Amino acid sequence: MEVAEGVSAATPTEEMNGAGNLMDFLDEPFPDVSTYEDFHTIDWLREKSRDTDRHRKITSKSKESLWELIKSLLDAWSGWVVMLLIGLLSGTLAGVIDLAVDWMTDLKEGVCLSAFWYSHEQCCWTSNETTFDDRDKCPQWQKWAELMTGHAEGAGAYVLNYFLYILWALLFSFLAVSLVRVFAPYACGSGIPEIKTILSGFIIRGYLGKWTLLIKTVTLVLAVSSGLSLGKEGPLVHVACCCGNLFCSLFSKYSKNEGKRREVLSAAAAAGVSVAFGAPIGGVLFSLEEVSYYFPLKTLWRSFFAALVAAFTLRSINPFGNSRLVLFYVEYHTPWYMAELVPFILLGVFGGLWGTLFIRANIAWCRRRKTTQLGKYPVLEVIAVTGITALLAYPNPYTRRSTSELISELFNDCGALESSQLCDYVNNPNMSRPVDDIPDRPAGPGVYNALWQLTLALIFKIVITIFTFGMKIPSGLFIPSMAVGAIAGRIVGIAVEQMAYHHHDWIIFKNWCRPGADCVTPGLYAMVGAAACLGGVTRMTVSLVVIMFELTGGLEYIVPLMAAAVTSKWVADAFGKEGIYESHILLNGYPYLDVRDEFTHRTLATDVMRPRRNDPPLAVLTQDSTTVEDVETLIKDTDYNGFPVVVSRESERLIGFVQRRDLTLAIKNARQKQDGVVSSSVVYFTEDAPQLPASNPQPLKLRRILNLSPFTVTDHTPMETVVDIFRKLGLRQCLVTRSGRLLGIITKKDVLRHMAQMMNQDPESIMFN
Amino acid sequence: MKWVFFLEALLLACFVLLSQVTAKNSEDIRCKCICPPYREVEGQIYKQNVSLKDCNCLHVVDPMPVDGKDVEAYCLRCECKYEERSSGTIKFTIIMYLSILGLLLLYMVYLTLLEPMLKRRLFGHSQLIQSDDDVGDQQPFANAHNVLSRSHSRSNVLNKVEHAQQRWRRQVQEQRKSVFDRHVVLS
Numbered sequence: 001m002e003v004a005e006g007v008s009a010a011t012p013t014e015e016m017n018g019a020g021n022l023m024d025f026l027d028e029p030f031p032d033v034s035t036y037e038d039f040h041t042i043d044w045l046r047e048k049s050r051d052t053d054r055h056r057k058i059t060s061k062s063k064e065s066l067w068e069l070i071k072s073l074l075d076a077w078s079g080w081v082v083m084l085l086i087g088l089l090s091g092t093l094a095g096v097i098d099l100a101v102d103w104m105t106d107l108k109e110g111v112c113l114s115a116f117w118y119s120h121e122q123c124c125w126t127s128n129e130t131t132f133d134d135r136d137k138c139p140q141w142q143k144w145a146e147l148m149t150g151h152a153e154g155a156g157a158y159v160l161n162y163f164l165y166i167l168w169a170l171l172f173s174f175l176a177v178s179l180v181r182v183f184a185p186y187a188c189g190s191g192i193p194e195i196k197t198i199l200s201g202f203i204i205r206g207y208l209g210k211w212t213l214l215i216k217t218v219t220l221v222l223a224v225s226s227g228l229s230l231g232k233e234g235p236l237v238h239v240a241c242c243c244g245n246l247f248c249s250l251f252s253k254y255s256k257n258e259g260k261r262r263e264v265l266s267a268a269a270a271a272g273v274s275v276a277f278g279a280p281i282g283g284v285l286f287s288l289e290e291v292s293y294y295f296p297l298k299t300l301w302r303s304f305f306a307a308l309v310a311a312f313t314l315r316s317i318n319p320f321g322n323s324r325l326v327l328f329y330v331e332y333h334t335p336w337y338m339a340e341l342v343p344f345i346l347l348g349v350f351g352g353l354w355g356t357l358f359i360r361a362n363i364a365w366c367r368r369r370k371t372t373q374l375g376k377y378p379v380l381e382v383i384a385v386t387g388i389t390a391l392l393a394y395p396n397p398y399t400r401r402s403t404s405e406l407i408s409e410l411f412n413d414c415g416a417l418e419s420s421q422l423c424d425y426v427n428n429p430n431m432s433r434p435v436d437d438i439p440d441r442p443a444g445p446g447v448y449n450a451l452w453q454l455t456l457a458l459i460f461k462i463v464i465t466i467f468t469f470g471m472k473i474p475s476g477l478f479i480p481s482m483a484v485g486a487i488a489g490r491i492v493g494i495a496v497e498q499m500a501y502h503h504h505d506w507i508i509f510k511n512w513c514r515p516g517a518d519c520v521t522p523g524l525y526a527m528v529g530a531a532a533c534l535g536g537v538t539r540m541t542v543s544l545v546v547i548m549f550e551l552t553g554g555l556e557y558i559v560p561l562m563a564a565a566v567t568s569k570w571v572a573d574a575f576g577k578e579g580i581y582e583s584h585i586l587l588n589g590y591p592y593l594d595v596r597d598e599f600t601h602r603t604l605a606t607d608v609m610r611p612r613r614n615d616p617p618l619a620v621l622t623q624d625s626t627t628v629e630d631v632e633t634l635i636k637d638t639d640y641n642g643f644p645v646v647v648s649r650e651s652e653r654l655i656g657f658v659q660r661r662d663l664t665l666a667i668k669n670a671r672q673k674q675d676g677v678v679s680s681s682v683v684y685f686t687e688d689a690p691q692l693p694a695s696n697p698q699p700l701k702l703r704r705i706l707n708l709s710p711f712t713v714t715d716h717t718p719m720e721t722v723v724d725i726f727r728k729l730g731l732r733q734c735l736v737t738r739s740g741r742l743l744g745i746i747t748k749k750d751v752l753r754h755m756a757q758m759m760n761q762d763p764e765s766i767m768f769n
Numbered sequence: 770m771k772w773v774f775f776l777e778a779l780l781l782a783c784f785v786l787l788s789q790v791t792a793k794n795s796e797d798i799r800c801k802c803i804c805p806p807y808r809e810v811e812g813q814i815y816k817q818n819v820s821l822k823d824c825n826c827l828h829v830v831d832p833m834p835v836d837g838k839d840v841e842a843y844c845l846r847c848e849c850k851y852e853e854r855s856s857g858t859i860k861f862t863i864i865m866y867l868s869i870l871g872l873l874l875l876y877m878v879y880l881t882l883l884e885p886m887l888k889r890r891l892f893g894h895s896q897l898i899q900s901d902d903d904v905g906d907q908q909p910f911a912n913a914h915n916v917l918s919r920s921h922s923r924s925n926v927l928n929k930v931e932h933a934q935q936r937w938r939r940q941v942q943e944q945r946k947s948v949f950d951r952h953v954v955l956s
Contacts, residue, residue, distance in 0.1 A: 117864065767953065
């Protein structure tokens, strides 16, 4: 699209790697005609046509000389370069985050004396003093009580350790919330609801900025290390999208076109999930299913490339010491039996129910935070929740350690090598068989102990996550949901296992369990439970299954995972259609037109369009009879984003549509640059100036900023079609005509309000344009 | 803007280089064999810094607790895993993270505590800076013209840095208002 005359002379940076010197970043960016204002929606059609124009210009110039040809090739390859850079930076940042979290989580309990930068596991890596029963202890790593007082055991040491644990947790979370508050308030929360809205065409300036990136990375480590019940996957998607935004500004192809930028951001989101889970394919599917709005096939291939590069970079940094990407990578190939589908489906039902409970409770709590006094004390809230979490988490060994370690232990199967309480089965002392062929055994006292501790942990996690998600620190919810599901799954798995052992003469178990054969794998139940709970909360389907089987490497377990995911989605959808991210979008009133909502009411365009019966008439500009002063008054008195242009007030035949921002800039520019333009100059949108007496001041031609092809529908168009048009084309507004005469206008906000009204929600909650 | 890109590229290069250089420290590879209890022998964990091809029970379990005939049965129950890590990367990452965190904390203390105190001391200078903040966004484009014209007349580095910092502070204040006070974005 054309840029208004005179304003283009002030555009800041030129083509690709232009002649900007070091001081350019300090200058204030000059507002360009084609940029959008904060908290507004972009015009997808305009961005697309601008990109096509740019591409056509480059292609036609490429035939002129060799240099132009090279430039056109570089332009074509710039997309892949951006993906490569995004993958490298996301992988590096994820590696840094993983290493730092590992160290800082252990810092709450003790410190490594030989080298303070080692976590517990790394500190004991080379020592030879580890025994089978105490395989975690080594003299180089000491708990705080032992360091400060010299006593390792005893009530005094326990109390001191407890106290210091709480102190460290409070310190970390206080630092996190202070940094967020002072430097980058947009770095709090998960980030996925806002990214979904941004990708659907909304502008939130600063949300994907450099300071947000830095603060989110730094405070994410602090928040996760403080022991709060939150994960880092959602924030990693935000971090990856910030990286994407950062590299977009290197190439004018992406920095000047909001539509193309969103393609890059979709791919960056895929890279974010890929490094969070070690699941590149799952990341691409997550971006496709959950985050992106428009996902053309070209983006699919580029997302996959970015996800692979990110996963490869993370692997080469190697944070976990054994070339695995994620902490809970398990590899067992024990088969599962058809009869086990019953407990799997039960776990799916549990996941769906928990998802519904969590979404309702969390939204209620967040609404309370938005509207009452609770929202005025964010720092105190964070400190209070951290204090309560640390206080209740320390006594239970399953909640004291980090949630990822808990999930890892629950997913792992018990062989003869495990010495944890969960694997304290009664062994036949005369066993001489090799390790894998251990038949099902009765549970020893350790297992029962572990079971009731796990139940307490389950209740604790269910309650505390409701209050944690949505606080003013970076918080994700994938890991807590998986933890809840894994605990529930493991409990069910052990229950089924013991039932199979003690009642092996029942009909079900007789065919299924032969004595001496591996019957029930509780670790598998934990995995299925984790998938069910995650599906119940986020309502992911295919991407969830792919992420879970990429996490575990077990293609045999696709059917149980699918069964649980489908069941949990059905059960959860029966209670409410929105997942957690859509619910947060509704809570905040973002203008997000969900592609999944179906509009089945029989209203027409006339029912929704503005002006309504009691409203003032539509504010229009005429083709050649409005003065500059009239236009300025109109802009000042109203806050509409654009004005239709008609032939004259009598005939009301539509010519086109002009944006408010373009008008403001063009008039301001004309007043300064062009001579003879005064308040009583006539503004005209036609090709030739109107016939005026010579005594009138010089008229102002503004045809360049007029959109000659606005979208129109007739007044009898059903709203179903109108909603479909808005969704598929990404329109901002649509004009309503009857017999060629302009009747009114429908904006995206009107559509969203109408849909909310039809679904009996509060239409006034739609806040933005 | 380009300097951020160069900084990132430099950091990435440092990272890759470091991980190449420090990966082959002899202490950074190990073979860990976990042997469960067997008859009268208790469970034990054996570690040795051997390479992948020597990572099996016979090479690592030393001294062997059982005699010739039982060695095979004992070794069948042991599980040996080869592990690698990069201690240089860990050290570099943690120290870099702590230094960035320290810098941010110092800057935060400066912004919240020291700067208002300094401003109160230099009262006259602060009046000039305050007026910049009060212009507000009634006429955003007019302000841009003013800012640009002023900076062109005294375009030295410090002035630009000051203007950029003021602009950034204003942006963060806007963000803080919409997130913390009005609860408009990010509930």
